[in-house]
Amino acid sequence: MATDAPPPSKEQHKLPSPEEFTEVQQSAEFGELRRSHRSFAFPLTVAFIAWYLLYVLLSNYAGGFMGTKLFGNINVAFVLGVAQFVTTFLIAWWYSRHAAAKLDPKAEAIKSRMEGGA
Amino acid sequence: MSPVQQTVLAANEASEHRPLIITLFALFVLATLGITVWAGRQTKDAADFYAGGRQFSAFQNGLAVSGDYMSAASFLGIAGAIAIFGYDGFLYSIGFLVAWLVALLLVAEPLRNSGRYTMGDVLAYRMRQRPVRTAAGTSTIVVSIFYLLAQMAGAGVLVSLLLGITSDAGKILIVALVGVLMIVYVSIGGMKGTTWVQMVKAVLLIGGTLLITFLVLLKFDFNISDLLGTAAENSGKGAAFLEPGLQYGATGTSKLDFISLGIALVLGTAGLPHILIRFYTVPDAKAARKSVNWAIGIIGGFYLMTIALGFGAAALISQEEIIASNPSGNTAAPLLALHLGGVDSTWGAILLATISAVAFATILAVVAGLTLASSSSFAHDIYANVIRKGKASGAEEVRAARWATVFIGIVSIGLGALARDLNVAGLVALAFAVAASANLPTILYSLFWKRFTTQGALWSIYGGLIVAVGLVLFSPVVSGDPKAMFPEADFAWFPLKNPGIISIPFGFLMGWLGTVLSKEEPDTKKYAELEVRSLTGTGAH
Numbered sequence: 257m258a259t260d261a262p263p264p265s266k267e268q269h270k271l272p273s274p275e276e277f278t279e280v281q282q283s284a285e286f287g288e289l290r291r292s293h294r295s296f297a298f299p300l301t302v303a304f305i306a307w308y309l310l311y312v313l314l315s316n317y318a319g320g321f322m323g324t325k326l327f328g329n330i331n332v333a334f335v336l337g338v339a340q341f342v343t344t345f346l347i348a349w350w351y352s353r354h355a356a357a358k359l360d361p362k363a364e365a366i367k368s369r370m371e372g373g374a
Numbered sequence: 375m376s377p378v379q380q381t382v383l384a385a386n387e388a389s390e391h392r393p394l395i396i397t398l399f400a401l402f403v404l405a406t407l408g409i410t411v412w413a414g415r416q417t418k419d420a421a422d423f424y425a426g427g428r429q430f431s432a433f434q435n436g437l438a439v440s441g442d443y444m445s446a447a448s449f450l451g452i453a454g455a456i457a458i459f460g461y462d463g464f465l466y467s468i469g470f471l472v473a474w475l476v477a478l479l480l481v482a483e484p485l486r487n488s489g490r491y492t493m494g495d496v497l498a499y500r501m502r503q504r505p506v507r508t509a510a511g512t513s514t515i516v517v518s519i520f521y522l523l524a525q526m527a528g529a530g531v532l533v534s535l536l537l538g539i540t541s542d543a544g545k546i547l548i549v550a551l552v553g554v555l556m557i558v559y560v561s562i563g564g565m566k567g568t569t570w571v572q573m574v575k576a577v578l579l580i581g582g583t584l585l586i587t588f589l590v591l592l593k594f595d596f597n598i599s600d601l602l603g604t605a606a607e608n609s610g611k612g613a614a615f616l617e618p619g620l621q622y623g624a625t626g627t628s629k630l631d632f633i634s635l636g637i638a639l640v641l642g643t644a645g646l647p648h649i650l651i652r653f654y655t656v657p658d659a660k661a662a663r664k665s666v667n668w669a670i671g672i673i674g675g676f677y678l679m680t681i682a683l684g685f686g687a688a689a690l691i692s693q694e695e696i697i698a699s700n701p702s703g704n705t706a707a708p709l710l711a712l713h714l715g716g717v718d719s720t721w722g723a724i725l726l727a728t729i730s731a732v733a734f735a736t737i738l739a740v741v742a743g744l745t746l747a748s749s750s751s752f753a754h755d756i757y758a759n760v761i762r763k764g765k766a767s768g769a770e771e772v773r774a775a776r777w778a779t780v781f782i783g784i785v786s787i788g789l790g791a792l793a794r795d796l797n798v799a800g801l802v803a804l805a806f807a808v809a810a811s812a813n814l815p816t817i818l819y820s821l822f823w824k825r826f827t828t829q830g831a832l833w834s835i836y837g838g839l840i841v842a843v844g845l846v847l848f849s850p851v852v853s854g855d856p857k858a859m860f861p862e863a864d865f866a867w868f869p870l871k872n873p874g875i876i877s878i879p880f881g882f883l884m885g886w887l888g889t890v891l892s893k894e895e896p897d898t899k900k901y902a903e904l905e906v907r908s909l910t911g912t913g914a915h
Contacts, residue, residue: 271913274899280912281902289909294822297479305640308472312636315465315618316629323617328599329606333461333618340468341674347475348670355483355663363659363910370912 272370280366289362296354304347311336392537394723398731402578403555406571406738410559413567420768421915423564423775424491424750425654428915430569432661436668439652441572443470443643443669444579444676445521445740446528449733451799452677453710454703456684457696460605460615462622463684465632466799467677469639473806474673476814477644478666483659484821484908485650490915493647494755497816497835500900501828504760509835511755513812514647516839517805518748519786521648524801525741526552526790531704531798532733546790552741553787559742560749561776568742569655575739580676582732586707586725587679589714590686598681605688615688631870635803638874642806645813648747659911683707690714701857704798708733741786749778792859803872804846811838811877815885821908826889827896833888838881845873 272280280286314322315333322333417423430438448470455463489495494510526549533548534540559567594601606615614620622632643649653662687696687706690713699705711729715722753775758766766774815834819826845868846852852859854866870876889896907913 274903277906277912278899278902280906286906286909290905293909301476301479304472304475308469308640309636311468312465312633315462316622316632319617319619319623323613325613328597329603329616330599331616334602334616337461337464337468338678340472341678344472344475344670345674348478348667351475351479352663352667359909360660366906367910367912370906370910 276370280370285362286366289359289366292354292358292362296351296358300347300351304343307343308340311340395537395727395730398727399734402574402731402735403738406559406574406735409570409574410563410567413564413570414562417564417566420491420771422566423772424651424754426565426569428655428657430655432656432664433668434569434573435652435656435661435665436672437576438569438572438655439649439665439669440672440676441574441576441579441739442648442652442743443673444576444736445802446525446733446737447799447802448676448680449579449583449736450528450532450704450707451524451702451802452680453683453687453707454696454700454705455621455799456680457687457691457706457710458693458703459621460609460611460685460688461618462620462632463799464681465618465636466639466803467680469636470643471670471674471677473640473643474666474670476641477649478663478670480821481644481650481817482653482662482666485817486653486656486659486662487911487914488821488904488908489654491651491654491754492751493650493813493817494751494759497820497831498755498759499820499904500897501820501831503764506828506831506835507755507759509832510816511751511760513808513835513839514751514755515748515782516843517646517809517813518648518744519782519789520805520808521646521802522741522744522782522786523789523792524798524805525737525744526786527801528704528798529734529737530790531700532708532730532737535699535705535708535730546787549790550787552738553783553790555738556741556745556786557780557783559738560745561779564772565651565655565746565750568739568746569652571739571742575735576672578732578735580672582729583676583679583683586686586711586714586729587682590682590690590710593686593690593714601682601685601689605685608690609688609693627869630875631872634807634870634872634875637878638803638807638810638872641810641814641874641878642803643809645809645817646805647751647809647813648743651747651750658914683710686710686714702798702800745779745782745786748782749775752778752782800851800871804851807846807872807874807877808839808842810874811842811881812836813838814878815881819885819889821904823889824898824901824905825896826885827892827894829892829894830885830887830889834881834885837884837888838877841880842873842877845870845877849873 324332452463452466485496488499493514494507497510498506529549529552530545539545602616606612609615622628656662656665687710691709696703696706699709708726708730712722712726715725753771757774758771812835816831848866848868849871850858850866851871854864
């Protein structure tokens with residue numbers, strides 16, 4: 257063990273060796289973190305892009321439906337457009353809740369162990 | 375009255391109050407220069423210059439991200455597109471916002487964890503450094519210059535409206551002034567100064583937009599249905615104004631253009647280098663996530679208000695006046711301010727001056743952000759890692775970045791004169807298409823695909839870049855259309871104005887093809903490092 261420890265600094269983490277990284281990458285704990293991220297983020301990304309494309313396609317090819325007046329001068333197109341805003345806010349909130357509950361604790365546990373219990 | 379006379383009239387209305395406009399604008403310039411000098415004194419090392427010292431809070435960065443993102447395209451371009459084409463203009467607002475989810479879910483946190491100063495840091499992480507850094511730097515600079523072009527076009531139209539400068543020499547002078555200011559902001563203040571300028575600008579823009587929205591809604595007793603109805607009637611297009619199709623519904627080709635635009639908008643944001651480097655200004659990935667959330671809130675609120683700006687302009691101003699002032703509607707928002715206060719009244723002039731100063735602040739700040747992104751990428755990716763092979767000191771890098779700033783400033787002044795009559799939002803959409811074609815596929819493959827190789831990265835960056843830029847070159851944006859950059863020439867064999875529908879899938883395809891055809895094995899050790907680091911923040915700077 258080196259005894260001439262440098263003064264603690266926020267930029268001076270102990271950087272793990274390539275072997276340690278490979279070992280962690282293949283560990284069950286990291287596999288679970290990866291799965292928690294991907295199984296949430298990937299399907300949700302596909303879903304919101306599909307929902308957005310549906311909106312674009314409806315605008316293009318379903319003009320009659322989009323022009324249907326719902327109340328006053330507010331039509332379906334307007335409501336669907338505003339709905340895109342609402343779903344964006346909701347998804348951002350939902351992901352952040354998921355990340356705080358499921359991703360952050362796992363990520364922090366791995367990080368502090370790898371950086372030597374900092 | 376001829377359109378030309380009306381333009382001159384609008385300019386005259388404004389020019390009576392020229393001292394006021396110039397005073398407001400000078401105040402903003404002085405305040406931001408003060409911030410820049412202050413930030414410059416605090417900029418001591420490369421991390422300060424490139425990443426603002428990484429100590430901004432999530433809220434501060436969220437505000438700065440919003441400032442960087444809500445460009446002249448959003449404020450002038452979208453308001454104008456809605457004022458002329460009604461509902462079709464609103465697609466920009468929706469696409470620009472939904473796009474943030476890609477950044478939030480897939481890009482912001484891993485990028486913060488694994489990069490240091492530039493987008494190239496992440497793309498080259500597990501690849502051969504020199505070729506991938508060169509590619510990343512090239513694409514950063516190309517995307518940023520496209521985006522700069524749009525901002526410069528916005529500056530040109532604003533000035534001709536406000537100061538009554540209609541001569542080309544006068545406009546070029548103003549564009550040059552913007553260029554010089556941005557060189558000063560970036561080369562002296564670095565990321566720290568630029569971030570503060572973005573925050574000030576975001577507050578001004580949101581404040582100005584809230585004011586106009588409030589005044590518009592007040593006129594209609596807060597009845598949105600009334601506002602829309604009056605807009606439809608006054609536009610002379612009736613109910614069609616509130617339905618999709620006015621701009622893009624005419625033919626099969628234009629419908630395809632709409633889809634192309636839609637895809638480019640939603641996939642572009644997470645590939646914009648000047649947005650991505652903002653995530654390095656906060657301490658960690660969690661703060662990066664929070665800053666995206668703040669940005670989504672602020673930007674979403676702003677885009678909702680574009681409804682009031684755009685339809686408000688359509689309801690209160692005649693189509694002839696909007697189009698006469700600028701054929702693409704870029705001046706609809708300032709004109710709306712004038713009409714809300716009352717044409718020929720002092721209050722109207724004050725509102726016009728305020729909103730114009732806000733628009734100018736918007737342009738200046740975004741231009742500074744773009745210049746910073748391209749000069750950091752030049753200095754860090756190309757100069758330090760390719761030319762000097764990683765042996766340049768931090769001080770040498772920063773010096774190179776400052777010189778690059780001067781050079782990019784001069785280039786964008788030169789280009790700014792070319793793109794005056796194009797809709798600013800349309801121009802920015804091109805930058806989005808290039809970013810989504812060249813950068814996004816490479817970022818996603820790099821982060822999430824184990825087998826991805828150097829050849830794959832090069833093919834996706836260059837493939838996406840060349841096809842996107844090439845298709846724009848041969849599109850009606852550049853030639854063969856009265857509103858094109860070169861209206862007299864016609865070499866537009868590609869019918870769509872936005873290349874996204876072809877170039878984005880092509881970028882993804884090339885990344886995959888380059889990888890499966892590569893002879894070299896992927897560097898699995900480096901990928902292990904990148905993957906662990908990107909998800910956990912281990913060893914992050």
